[in-house]
Amino acid sequence: MTRLKGWLVGAVMVVALFAASSGAFAQEEAEAPPDISVPTDKASIDAGRQTVLSVCINCHSLRYIRSPETNRPYRSRLDDKAAQSAYGVVPPDLTMMARARPGGAPYIYALLTGYETDPGDCTTAGGRNRYFPAGCIAMPNPNLSEEQALDVTAYLAQVADPNKDIRIRTGIGVEIVTLLLTGLAYLVYRRVKKRYKH
Amino acid sequence: MDDLGSAQERAHTGEPRFDPNRLRGRVYMWFDRQLPMTEFLDRHITAYPTPRNLNYWWNFGSLLGFLLVLQILTGFFLATQYKGDPTLAFESVQRIIRDVEWGWMIQALHATGSSFLFAALYIHMLRGMAFGSYKEPRKLLWHLGVIMFLLMILAAFSGYLLPWGQMSYWAAQVITDIFTAIPLIGDELTEWIRGGFVVGAPTLTRMVAIHFVLVPIGFAVLVLLHLAALHRVGSGNPTGVDIDKKSDQAVTFHPLFTAKDAWFGLAVFALLFAFAFFLPDFFLNPDNWIEADPLRTPSEIEPEWYFLPFFTILRAIPNKLLGVIALLSSLSILFFLPVLDRLRVRNGMRRPIFRWAFLIFLIDLIALGWIGAHPPLGAYLVAGLIATVIYFLFFLSLPLISRVESRMIQEDER
Numbered sequence: 001m002t003r004l005k006g007w008l009v010g011a012v013m014v015v016a017l018f019a020a021s022s023g024a025f026a027q028e029e030a031e032a033p034p035d036i037s038v039p040t041d042k043a044s045i046d047a048g049r050q051t052v053l054s055v056c057i058n059c060h061s062l063r064y065i066r067s068p069e070t071n072r073p074y075r076s077r078l079d080d081k082a083a084q085s086a087y088g089v090v091p092p093d094l095t096m097m098a099r100a101r102p103g104g105a106p107y108i109y110a111l112l113t114g115y116e117t118d119p120g121d122c123t124t125a126g127g128r129n130r131y132f133p134a135g136c137i138a139m140p141n142p143n144l145s146e147e148q149a150l151d152v153t154a155y156l157a158q159v160a161d162p163n164k165d166i167r168i169r170t171g172i173g174v175e176i177v178t179l180l181l182t183g184l185a186y187l188v189y190r191r192v193k194k195r196y197k198h
Numbered sequence: 199m200d201d202l203g204s205a206q207e208r209a210h211t212g213e214p215r216f217d218p219n220r221l222r223g224r225v226y227m228w229f230d231r232q233l234p235m236t237e238f239l240d241r242h243i244t245a246y247p248t249p250r251n252l253n254y255w256w257n258f259g260s261l262l263g264f265l266l267v268l269q270i271l272t273g274f275f276l277a278t279q280y281k282g283d284p285t286l287a288f289e290s291v292q293r294i295i296r297d298v299e300w301g302w303m304i305q306a307l308h309a310t311g312s313s314f315l316f317a318a319l320y321i322h323m324l325r326g327m328a329f330g331s332y333k334e335p336r337k338l339l340w341h342l343g344v345i346m347f348l349l350m351i352l353a354a355f356s357g358y359l360l361p362w363g364q365m366s367y368w369a370a371q372v373i374t375d376i377f378t379a380i381p382l383i384g385d386e387l388t389e390w391i392r393g394g395f396v397v398g399a400p401t402l403t404r405m406v407a408i409h410f411v412l413v414p415i416g417f418a419v420l421v422l423l424h425l426a427a428l429h430r431v432g433s434g435n436p437t438g439v440d441i442d443k444k445s446d447q448a449v450t451f452h453p454l455f456t457a458k459d460a461w462f463g464l465a466v467f468a469l470l471f472a473f474a475f476f477l478p479d480f481f482l483n484p485d486n487w488i489e490a491d492p493l494r495t496p497s498e499i500e501p502e503w504y505f506l507p508f509f510t511i512l513r514a515i516p517n518k519l520l521g522v523i524a525l526l527s528s529l530s531i532l533f534f535l536p537v538l539d540r541l542r543v544r545n546g547m548r549r550p551i552f553r554w555a556f557l558i559f560l561i562d563l564i565a566l567g568w569i570g571a572h573p574p575l576g577a578y579l580v581a582g583l584i585a586t587v588i589y590f591l592f593f594l595s596l597p598l599i600s601r602v603e604s605r606m607i608q609e610d611e612r
Contacts, residue, residue, distance in 0.1 A: 095292070178464060
């Protein structure tokens with residue numbers, strides 16, 4: 001009976017911790033980005049890279065990665081002061097964008113395709129975007145096709161998480177080894193424990 | 199493997215323990231002549247008399263030790279590549295993730311490890327509360343533990359500033375701002391702590407010093423003291439009645455508990471690796487992947503999940519000074535637990551009133567954490583205030599609860 005109660009209290013403890021933690025991730029959103037699968041194929045990523053380096057780079061930087069040609073960080077073509085006076089904000093760096101928003105990479109796709117005709121209540125350069133938390137967005141519509149938007153998302157997801165493939169492959173190996181060791185250690189424990197029963 | 203209890207017997211007989219004709223025996227003897235090596239290991243690990251009825255809630259202490267080792271090892275490798283200057287810090291973390299061999303893995307393990315450390319610590323502390331581990335003769339053990347909890351808060355706070363992300367910066371700004379609430383000296387004190395009017399380069403440099411020097415040395419000393427205090431009185435157990443160390447209620451720590459701690463520790467690490475490798479962002483605030491910008495406040499400043507209950511207490515009272523007093527009281531009241539609860543019965547599950555009060559306290563902790571993730575407006579503000587009152591009410595009602603329960607026990611005995 002006491003044992004059962006002990007477990008009950010324990011279960012509550014664990015629930016408490018998880019509930020306390022899950023609260024941290026709940027974020028109020030303008031509209032949840034649609035559930036898309038971000039492409040991971042090289043063709044998409046390369047196409048996305050082309051678009052980012054010809055369109056996005058006009059205003060945004062990717063300063064934590066380097067161009068393979070010049071070995072220099074990608075700087076935006078718009079300087080901060082000009083951006084501030086034209087749009088009221090400095091456009092955010094895009095290197096980590098796919099991990100720096102609650103919606104993750106799908107949010108980028110949603111934002112790029114979420115422009116709406118502005119009924120006139122926005123004073124920002126971009127007008128209304130239904131996935132942007134504030135509603136009115138400073139970034140003008142880059143007028144990308146859905147495919148281009150998807151490719152840009154693929155590229156930015158890759159840039160923000162460059163080790164994804166090796167991370168998952170290593171993780172699977174590490175899990176196999178750790179779980180195997182856990183199993184073995186558990187068997188050892190069971191065997192040791194038996195010797196104490198009398 | 200040795201027979202059961204042989205390590206303990208060995209410790210008590212004077213006969214030579216090792217075979218002088220074998221290399222291994224000679225090596226051990228060489229060390230033992232000059233250092234109390236096997237004596238120490240016997241006393242504190244192999245032959246440490248341990249209650250045989252410990253359940254899995256008693257596994258979290260050793261788990262905390264394993265997790266601390268993980269943090270120190272990964273922390274060391276991160277420190278070899280990290281640059282503690284506001285113009286370089288965020289970029290150096292990017293270099294670690296992108297260019298340093300296996301850097302992404304070390305970074306993910308360290309970040310995930312901190313969340314696991316807090317989860318294990320909270321379970322360890324709640325176990326101590328549920329089973330009365332803070333009572334005589336383990337009061338000092340509890341006090342040392344509470345000091346380690348405070349050190350852990352400092353470790354988390356100082357470490358969180360280092361990546362120099364948006365949330366790093368603004369969390370530090372908000373938390374150091376707490377000190378401005380102190381009358382008369384508040385502003386000067388805050389400036390002194392930050393090393394400037396706002397969080398900046400001097401703040402980062404001192405957090406590096408705290409995180410790299412003070413925190414590990416502090417833990418090394420306190421862990422040793424905590425273990426020394428534990429081994430002086432011996433481990434408690436779920437029944438709440440201390441065992442007779444000479445009876446068969448006690449077993450040597452090895453092999454039963456080395457085996458138990460090993461498998462359980464490995465299982466938890468399997469879970470930790472799952473998060474670090476497959477969901478590295480799970481515990482992180484996305485805003486922290488944006489470099490700190492002192493001119494742009496994030497829409498919501500929110501601490502990591504493990505600080506949310508205390509964040510709620512800080513914001514429960516819409517008055518800065520009172521909020522700060524509530525926060526500091528909520529932490530320091532833990533220190534007075536042995537004074538507040540004077541009933542000698544340790545196992546809280548056997549106490550007719552305490553067990554319900556403790557259940558309410560657990561639910562209240564969930565509530566405090568959940569409320570902390572929302573802005574303190576409207577219903578959340580009211581709920582936060584109620585949950586804060588319940589938090590303190592639990593502790594402050596303990597003298598009464600223990601007195602009533604003590605009377606109930608006396609009546610039962612009659």
